[in-house]
Amino acid sequence: MRARPGLATWVLAGLIGCAPSSFDVDHEARGEHAIYNGTLTSGYPGTVGLVNGGNNIFCTGTLIHPWVVLTASHCLDGNNGGFLNVLFGDSIWEGGQQVTVGREVLHPDWQQNDGAGTAYDVALLRLSQAAPVDPTPFRTAPMTNNLFGAPVTMVGFGRSNDNDFEGQKREVQSPLQWLDEDFFVAAGGQGGGCFGDSGGSAFVDGQVAGIMHAVSTCGEDTIMVRVDAHVDDFIQPFLDETDELLANQPEPEAQPEPEAQPEPEAQPEPEPAPDDPPDSGCPVGGSFAAVLLPGLWLGRLRRRR
Numbered sequence: 001m002r003a004r005p006g007l008a009t010w011v012l013a014g015l016i017g018c019a020p021s022s023f024d025v026d027h028e029a030r031g032e033h034a035i036y037n038g039t040l041t042s043g044y045p046g047t048v049g050l051v052n053g054g055n056n057i058f059c060t061g062t063l064i065h066p067w068v069v070l071t072a073s074h075c076l077d078g079n080n081g082g083f084l085n086v087l088f089g090d091s092i093w094e095g096g097q098q099v100t101v102g103r104e105v106l107h108p109d110w111q112q113n114d115g116a117g118t119a120y121d122v123a124l125l126r127l128s129q130a131a132p133v134d135p136t137p138f139r140t141a142p143m144t145n146n147l148f149g150a151p152v153t154m155v156g157f158g159r160s161n162d163n164d165f166e167g168q169k170r171e172v173q174s175p176l177q178w179l180d181e182d183f184f185v186a187a188g189g190q191g192g193g194c195f196g197d198s199g200g201s202a203f204v205d206g207q208v209a210g211i212m213h214a215v216s217t218c219g220e221d222t223i224m225v226r227v228d229a230h231v232d233d234f235i236q237p238f239l240d241e242t243d244e245l246l247a248n249q250p251e252p253e254a255q256p257e258p259e260a261q262p263e264p265e266a267q268p269e270p271e272p273a274p275d276d277p278p279d280s281g282c283p284v285g286g287s288f289a290a291v292l293l294p295g296l297w298l299g300r301l302r303r304r305r
Contacts, residue, residue, distance in 0.1 A: 046136030156197030188220030
């Protein structure tokens with residue numbers, strides 16, 4: 001593999017500009033750019049925004065398991081178990097669903113100010129509930145030199161050029177131009193990552209192969225930590241642990257079925273109403289008066305005679 005002179009210095013310089021000292025640091029202090037020459041996208045549902053207590057997206061991540069998000073360790077330095085949500089959607093301003101993070105784990109060998117330690121800029125977030133979208137496939141096979149020139153699609157939630165921090169998902173594609181055992185680099189000039197895109201998805205051949213780590217200059221060469229370099233020692237053990245925890249969760253207690261209600265007793269059929277009297281030619285309700293009064297009148301008439 002080709003060596004690139006000065007990589008440790010280059011990586012470190014990029015990190016100084018994009019690593020937050022705390023989750024509530026003013027976004028203006030983190031830089032003025034994002035994915036340059038990128039376009040808004042509604043694809044890549046597994047690429048998510050990391051949201052702090054101020055409801056701002058400060059970094060990006062990738063869902064690689066129904067309960068686990070992959071991101072960069074430098075995004076989480078200084079959090080110390082503070083508030084952290086994951087946004088599923090295309091924009092912090094237009095809907096989407098936020099899920100609370102239950103646990104965050106930085107790679108144990110990560111050291112922000114150590115040239116060797118920066119190769120471990122990998123972190124995992126376990127969600128408090130299953131994600132509302134399907135996981136994104138991630139690369140497990142080793143990357144090789146035959147990938148030189150292959151397109152790298154970078155997806156993240158950063159600023160658009162010099163505009164205000166927007167928190168919208170964008171994508172840009174650049175060719176892979178350099179590779180070693182820890183990192184690979186997508187060539188700048190056609191677009192690249194910057195502040196707010198840290199921890200974001202770098203796709204090669206349809207799989208997440210890299211975690212956006214640092215840049216030489218915003219929009220120029222973008223450095224990615226190789227995902228395949230951390231599968232066996234860090235990523236897969238965490239996924240296995242998550243599956244084991246889920247498998248051992250107690251089943252919810254079965255609710256008793258409601259008691260059967262007794263059938264209502266059969267009610268006796270009502271007696272049939274008596275038949276109406278035969279029609280006498282008298283008004284209904286006035287038959288008695290119609291018969292009695294003429295009889296009284298006839299009796300008086302006979303007495304007068």
